[in-house]
Amino acid sequence: LAKTTQPISMDSYEGQEVNITCSHNNIATNDYITWYQQFPSQGPRFIIQGYKTKVTNEVASLFIPADRKSSTLSLPRVSLSDTAVYYCLVPTGGATNKLIFGTGTLLAVQP
Amino acid sequence: DAGVTQSPTHLIKTRGQQVTLRCSPKSGHDTVSWYQQALGQGPQFIFQYYEEEERQRGNFPDRFSGHQFPNYSSELNVNALLLGDSALYLCASSFDQGAGTDTQYFGPGTRLTVL
Numbered sequence: 001l002a003k004t005t006q007p008i009s010m011d012s013y014e015g016q017e018v019n020i021t022c023s024h025n026n027i028a029t030n031d032y033i034t035w036y037q038q039f040p041s042q043g044p045r046f047i048i049q050g051y052k053t054k055v056t057n058e059v060a061s062l063f064i065p066a067d068r069k070s071s072t073l074s075l076p077r078v079s080l081s082d083t084a085v086y087y088c089l090v091p092t093g094g095a096t097n098k099l100i101f102g103t104g105t106l107l108a109v110q111p
Numbered sequence: 112d113a114g115v116t117q118s119p120t121h122l123i124k125t126r127g128q129q130v131t132l133r134c135s136p137k138s139g140h141d142t143v144s145w146y147q148q149a150l151g152q153g154p155q156f157i158f159q160y161y162e163e164e165e166r167q168r169g170n171f172p173d174r175f176s177g178h179q180f181p182n183y184s185s186e187l188n189v190n191a192l193l194l195g196d197s198a199l200y201l202c203a204s205s206f207d208q209g210a211g212t213d214t215q216y217f218g219p220g221t222r223l224t225v226l
Contacts, residue, residue, distance in 0.1 A: 034214065043115070043201050043217030044154065087153060098144065098167060099203075099215060101153030 004088045009106040018075045020105050022088030025069050033064060033071045036087045038104070044087060048073070075107075083109045113138060115204050115218035123224045124192050132187040132221045136204030142166075143185040144215060145177060146201040154201055160185050161207055189223075197225045 006022040024033065032051050036044035048055055050062040050071070061074040075082060085104040116135045124130050136143050142161045146154035156169035160179035179185045183204075189196055199222050203215040 036217075041199060041220070041222065043203075043220050046214055046216060049214060098156045098159060098169070099146075099154070100156065101146075103153055 004090055004102055006086075006088050006102065006105045008103060009108065012078055012107065012109050014079055014109060014111055015077050018078050018082075018107060018109075020073045020075075020086055020088070020107070021070060022073070023070045024088070024090050027068050027090055031090045033062065033068075034089045034091060034099075035060070035062065035073050036089065038085045038087065047086075078107075078109045080109050080111060083107060115202055115216055117200075117202050117218040117221050119221060120219070121222045121224075123226065125226050126192055126194060128192050128225075129188065129190045130192060130223060132189075132200050132202075132223070134185045134187070134202030134204075134218060136183050136185070136202075137216050140204035140206045140216070141183050142205045142207045142213070143179055143183065144203045144205070145185070145187050146203065146217075147171070148199040148201060148220070150198075157187070192225045194225050197223060199223075 004022050004024045012018045032049055034049040035047045037047050038044040048057055048060050048062045050064055052064050055062045063072045085106050087101055087104040089099050115137050118133045144159040145157040147157055148154040157171050157175055158168040159166045163179045174190045176188045199220045201220045202218045205213040205215045
């Protein structure tokens with residue numbers, strides 16, 4: 001079971017690019033890396049998922065180095081509405097693919 | 112296309128009572144997972160239902176039980192409520208592709224308060 005480690009909190013300003021790095025040293029060969037965003041009292045929202053190199057969608061990019069022991073979520077030009085908790089997850093795989101959440105990274109975007 | 116829906120939005124119960132929470136998965140999804148999120152913590156896995164059976168269970172007592180119906184919707188039941196059961200209960204649905212990479216999509220949650 002791959003354990004993830006990410007910073008507890010980060011601060012940024014509107015318009016900046018934010019990079020949140022997550023380490024997952026014992027990631028297995030078939031594991032994917034998934035990121036969720038959560039606002040207070042709401043369900044987590046899927047942001048992006050990747051296996052290797054780089055994945056980009058309309059809201060974020062995910063960079064995964066060759067050894068896959070870490071990954072970086074990149075949010076371009078953040079706004080105040082990006083203030084949220086961001087979770088890096090490596091699903092347990094197998095039949096259930098259950099998600100083991102840590103405490104996540106609280107991103108605070110200031111004007 | 113409706114996403115994952117949960118009902119009710121909020122619920123207040125007293126200790127010792129029983130509660131039932133409901134979840135309708137995203138269209139096309141066949142798997143439902145339930146999570147409990149206490150204030151200030153990440154969600155904790157309760158159990159998962161697939162093909163109307165509990166497939167895996169987290170570290171939760173037997174007071175927590177569930178059910179999945181033929182239309183893939185699901186219920187979470189909690190008996191003999193304790194103050195510590197106060198939390199946001201989240202339902203997540205996915206489509207089982209058998210590859211262990213199925214993306215889970217979460218509903219808005221049900222806020223349960225036990226007095």
